[in-house]
Amino acid sequence: MPRFLLTLAYDGTDFSGWQLQARDRTVQGVIETALTEIMGSPVRLHGAGRTDAGVHALGQTAHFDCQDIRASIPWQCALNARLPEDVRVLACRRVADDFHARYQAQAKTYEYTLWHTREFCLPQRRRFAWNCGPLDFTAMEAAARLLTGEHDFASFQNTGTPVRSTIRTVTAISRHPGPTPHESVWRFTANGFLKQMVRNLVGCLAACGRGRLAPDEAGRILLAADRALAPATAPPQGLTLISVAYPDQTLDLTEGLL
Amino acid sequence: MPRFLLTLAYDGTDFSGWQLQARDRTVQGVIETALTEIMGSPVRLHGAGRTDAGVHALGQTAHFDCQDIRASIPWQCALNARLPEDVRVLACRRVADDFHARYQAQAKTYEYTLWHTREFCLPQRRRFAWNCGPLDFTAMEAAARLLTGEHDFASFQNTGTPVRSTIRTVTAISRHPGPTPHESVWRFTANGFLKQMVRNLVGCLAACGRGRLAPDEAGRILLAADRALAPATAPPQGLTLISVAYPDQTLDLTEGLL
Numbered sequence: 001m002p003r004f005l006l007t008l009a010y011d012g013t014d015f016s017g018w019q020l021q022a023r024d025r026t027v028q029g030v031i032e033t034a035l036t037e038i039m040g041s042p043v044r045l046h047g048a049g050r051t052d053a054g055v056h057a058l059g060q061t062a063h064f065d066c067q068d069i070r071a072s073i074p075w076q077c078a079l080n081a082r083l084p085e086d087v088r089v090l091a092c093r094r095v096a097d098d099f100h101a102r103y104q105a106q107a108k109t110y111e112y113t114l115w116h117t118r119e120f121c122l123p124q125r126r127r128f129a130w131n132c133g134p135l136d137f138t139a140m141e142a143a144a145r146l147l148t149g150e151h152d153f154a155s156f157q158n159t160g161t162p163v164r165s166t167i168r169t170v171t172a173i174s175r176h177p178g179p180t181p182h183e184s185v186w187r188f189t190a191n192g193f194l195k196q197m198v199r200n201l202v203g204c205l206a207a208c209g210r211g212r213l214a215p216d217e218a219g220r221i222l223l224a225a226d227r228a229l230a231p232a233t234a235p236p237q238g239l240t241l242i243s244v245a246y247p248d249q250t251l252d253l254t255e256g257l258l
Numbered sequence: 259m260p261r262f263l264l265t266l267a268y269d270g271t272d273f274s275g276w277q278l279q280a281r282d283r284t285v286q287g288v289i290e291t292a293l294t295e296i297m298g299s300p301v302r303l304h305g306a307g308r309t310d311a312g313v314h315a316l317g318q319t320a321h322f323d324c325q326d327i328r329a330s331i332p333w334q335c336a337l338n339a340r341l342p343e344d345v346r347v348l349a350c351r352r353v354a355d356d357f358h359a360r361y362q363a364q365a366k367t368y369e370y371t372l373w374h375t376r377e378f379c380l381p382q383r384r385r386f387a388w389n390c391g392p393l394d395f396t397a398m399e400a401a402a403r404l405l406t407g408e409h410d411f412a413s414f415q416n417t418g419t420p421v422r423s424t425i426r427t428v429t430a431i432s433r434h435p436g437p438t439p440h441e442s443v444w445r446f447t448a449n450g451f452l453k454q455m456v457r458n459l460v461g462c463l464a465a466c467g468r469g470r471l472a473p474d475e476a477g478r479i480l481l482a483a484d485r486a487l488a489p490a491t492a493p494p495q496g497l498t499l500i501s502v503a504y505p506d507q508t509l510d511l512t513e514g515l516l
Contacts, residue, residue, distance in 0.1 A: 011381040056382060077377075086381045119335075123269040123344045124314060128382065179437050 001065040004075060005095045006031075006045075008060040010087040013127045013237065017053040018060070027051070027087055031062070034082040039070055048101045048244040049108065052196065054236030056128065059090070059109075059243035063101040107171070107245040109189045110198045112238045114206065117182040129183050130202075130238035135209030137175060137184070142215035143208040144173040144186075147201060147222060154225035156201055157194035158233065166225070168192050173201070187242070200227075202234035259323040262333060263353045264289075264303075266318040268345040271385045271495065275311040276318070285309070285345055289320070292340040297328055306359045306502040307366065310454065312494030314386065317348070317367075317501035321359040365429070365503040367447045368456045370496045372464065375440040387441055388460075388496035393467030395433060395442070400473035401466040402431040402444075405459060405480060412483035414459055415452035416491065424483070426450050431459070445500070458485075460492035 008027070016024035020032065028045055035043035047062040066073075075092040083089070113129040115121045121131040147170060154166040169191045176185040186205065188198050204221065207213035213231060221229045266285070274282035278290065286303055293301035305320040324331075333350040341347070371387040373379045379389040405428060412424040427449045434443040444463065446456050462479065465471035471489060479487045 009380050009382070011384070058380070058382070080378050085379075085384050088378045088381055120338050120346050121343075122267050122316070123346055124267070124316070124386065126269070126343050 001097070002068065002071040003063055003065050003095050003097050003099055005061055005063045005093050005099065005101060006075075006079075006089050007091040008062060008087060009058050009090050010056060010060070011127065012051060012054050012056040014086055015053065017055070018047055018050040027057075027060075028062075030084060030087060031079070034079050035064055037082060038073065038075075038078050039067060041067070046101050048105045049193075049241070051241055052199075052236050052239075055239045055241065056237075057241040060241050061101045061105075061244045063095065063099060101244070104246050105192070105244050106247055107189055107191050108193060109187060109242040109245075110193070111176075111240050111242050112186045112188070112198060112202045112234065113178055113240075114184050114186065114202075114209075114238060115178075115182055116184060116209075122180070122182070125180065125183065127237055128240075129178070130206075130235050132206050133210065135184070135206065136211060137209065139211070139215050140186075140205045140209040141175065143205055143213075143218035144175075146215065146219035147204070148173050151222055152225045153194055153197055153222070155221050155227055155230045156197045156204070157227060158196040158200065159227075160195040163194065166194060168194065168197070170201075173205075196233055198239060199234045199236065200230055202238070203231045206234060207231040259325065259355070260329040261321055261323050261353050261355050261357055263319055263321045263351050263357065263359060264333075264337075264347050265349040266320060266345060267316050267348050268314060268318070269385065270309060270312050270314040272344055273311065275313070276305055276308040285315075285318075286320075288342060288345060289337070292337050293322055295340060296331065296333075296336050297325060299325070304359050306363045307451075307499070309499055310457075310494050310497075313497045313499065314495075315499040318499050319359050319363075319502045321353065321357060359502070362504050363450075363502050364505055365447055365449050366451060367445060367500040367503075368451070369434075369498050369500050370444045370446070370456060370460045370492065371436055371498075372442050372444065372460075372467075372496060373436075373440055374442060374467075380438070380440070383438065383441065385495055386498075387436070388464075388493050390464050391468065393442070393464065394469060395467065397469070397473050398444075398463045398467040399433065401463055401471075401476035402433075404473065404477035405462070406431050409480055410483045411452055411455055411480070413479050413485055413488045414455045414462070415485060416454040416458065417485075418453040421452065424452060426452065426455070428459075431463075454491055456497060457492045457494065458488060460496070461489045464492060465489040 018027045020028045045062045045064050076089045079089045115129040115131040116135045150169040172189045174187050276285045278286045303320045334347045337347045373387040373389040374393045408427040430447045432445050
């Protein structure tokens, strides 16, 4: 059966995360409903990964299989016409029949937005930033250097689905200007992320930025491979899945979007 | 009684506009409720102007009178602690006892954000932009020049509260880069605006930008002083009240915020 890969953007605020649930509204759920309506038979959507409740995306990817007689449907338009406004299909492309959105992902990039200059976050930005208060970027960047590279990230993994290995390679952590002068954006790229790993890394960087943790301590927490030692998980609303990279093509269709 | 002037930011999406209503959630309503709780007796809030349902603010202003014994309350903190997250007090300052937020306003600035490069608006921007499709900025700017200056803006006034005069002076209409490369921001400054005047001006500029109206026609519509001739009102979510200027001080506390 023809297989298609979707590139998706969503505002995660009003979703109970990516993964299908019996009762709650999820991104996978609303897209599977739309696909099933158009296809006329049940369709399963396979995401590159699960995003938590409240986490956003500008370049999530997911594949589905299509009946031969439906292969010519303009899926992007058809889906956007049926989907709620808080999720959009940015692209739809035919991929190989054995392509897998999750297993073939080579790298993912996330961004986390911190609000850091006032006591209160602007209402217009409250769904997309974590209000941290003033931050020492130098301390955060020193900690970020210690967390970059191939490491056992067990200290930054929340309990949940067991994984074979907690070793991952974080290829880059970098700071960028935010959409307002009161925000900074922290970009994380890795060959894969453990459960809530970005939010746990941000929790650690923010603790350094607030002077509650010395940057060297971030390195020691990493080496200890013990979640109990690391600072609390950062809240979901600052996080956005930016892109998922695949061997043949880099599906970063969101470049410069936000 | 001591009088205080608030500078307010709000995400208008979930409000039925500024003005107090018996049943619906309004900005004036939630702030009056918080003021009344803190004061211990009913407080009336006087806004610089009414914003429509779905319209946002980064620099709305409003005044209230305070009992003498409550004058030392840190109003900004006290209000922000009680207000819902979609409205924040950016500043609170003591003003003269005869100061009036509405009658003493000398000028107002609004911004309208247009999404103009794709068929679909990013979910993250859907609450703050109007998805217009591709626009011819040159045509829009030619029309904007004709609409700038002192004119009778009756063609751009929606029916509602009667006003003594429909003559206003639009001192500037200018285009600025948007928060993403897919958006442009149109800034309007005038000594006052009629009901839905900015949204009607934007409806006219967008018609020019989409090639549905020649820029010269915008000038003829203005001169006709007839609402029936002008294009449809632009939707509310693109509009933000940026600042209100007063004789003694320019209360633009939002500079560079969004």
